[in-house]
Amino acid sequence: MKDTYYRMQRKKINKRNSHMIILAGIAAIVSLSVIVAAAVMNQAEQHNKLYASASSHTSSSSASSASPSSQAPVSSQAEASSSNAVSAGTNTLKVSFDFSKPVDQSQSVDNTYFSDAAIIGDSRAVGLINYTSLSNVKNYAYRSATTSKILESTDLISGKNITVMQDMAANKDKYKKVYIMLGLNEISWPNYNTSKAKYHTMIDQIRASQADVQIYLQAVMPIGKYAETHHSYLRMAKIQKYNEMLKTVAADKKVYYVDPSSVVIGTDGFALDEAVSKADGYHFQKPYCIKWLDFLKAHTVQ
Secondary structure, three states: OHHHHHHHHHHHHHHHHHHHHHHHHHHHHHHHHHHHHHHHHHHHHHHHHHHHHHHHHHHHHHHHHHHHHHHHHHHHHHHHHHOOEEEEOOEEEEOOOOOOOOOOOOOOOOHHHHHHEEEEEOHHHHHHHHHOOOOOOEEEEOOOOOHHHHHHOOEEEOOEEEOHHHHHHHOOOOOOEEEEEOOOOOOOOOOHHHHHHHHHHHHHHHHHHOOOOEEEEEOOOOOOHHHHHHOOOOOHHHHHHHHHHHHHHHHHHOOEEEOHHHHOEOOOOOEOHHHEOOOOOOOEOHHHHHHHHHHHHOOOOO
């Protein structure tokens, strides 16, 4: 009986020990799993930190490499805002000047001022140059000249059959002042927008060949009463309208608008009788061409 009892007790103990061993094994496995999971999580966290650091460095490098181009406009804007000049073609112009208004009176210059100047004009400009002996100016003035003819018509200039603009391009950077004295022969045109467009083209072409040139756009000066009543198309009302167009060209293209009308005009708004030719009533007599030149010399931008 005792033997049977002891055998049964040993079986119970062995069974209990087996359970404990199994439980211990399970516990060991669970602990090992926890340790492995923690290691994996730690490795992942380290990887994320490393990736974040690498991404941050890449972003900084990209921003640094992009910085010159992205910051350049800001720098350019700062320079532009601090500058007192603007670029127009190949020219530098003073922003402070109000191009919508005529040039004010200035200290008078002498004839040497025109040594590096050119005059583009019609027959009135021919009279100005001839009557004042302004021999040192480049003479691009001829009878019946218009904006179209200056741009498109060829003539014998500098020994070649070329346009005024072509000759000016061949004399690159030679002229520091260019006076445009046209309009009288095109005030009968039905649409002044055509003239306006041609002035824009002419000014652009002058600036393309003459660096830092001062361009003076002159008003069409008054006609006498004889021309008003006898000429086929010359009328003061048309001249006034044309001059309004010229003012918009000056403002749009930033050129200097100059108006010498005051040296020839009478109280009635027409040119004085003694100022103009008795034969046609619109070409100016020598004394008034001299007054005209004196006006130009006393209205420059310096």
